Amino acid sequence: MSCRNICTIYRATKSYGGNYYGYGYKRCTDCEIFIKWNGPRCPCCHEFLRIKTHDAKTRKKDIKRKLAV
Numbered sequence: 001m002s003c004r005n006i007c008t009i010y011r012a013t014k015s016y017g018g019n020y021y022g023y024g025y026k027r028c029t030d031c032e033i034f035i036k037w038n039g040p041r042c043p044c045c046h047e048f049l050r051i052k053t054h055d056a057k058t059r060k061k062d063i064k065r066k067l068a069v
């Protein structure tokens with residue numbers, strides 16, 4: 001799946017000093033934006049969203065979740 005521009009509805013509008021994750025925003029790597037969304041997947045491209053900055057623990061969890069689906 002790829003970006004269908006639905007994510008722009010949910011996109012982060014302020015910069016928040018770059019600390020999007022701290023404000024509950026999630027990053028979609030496919031759409032390459034931060035969005036405000038409650039689900040684990042992007043409403044636009046249905047990719048899994050990043051909820052924290054890149055650290056090894058989060059990445060491992062993500063891989064586990066992907067394999068479980």
Ligand SMILES: [Zn+2]
Pocket residue numbers: 002003004005006007008030031044045
């Ligand atoms: Zn998108």
Ligand SMILES: [Zn+2]
Pocket residue numbers: 003007028029030031032042043044045046047
């Ligand atoms: Zn997306």
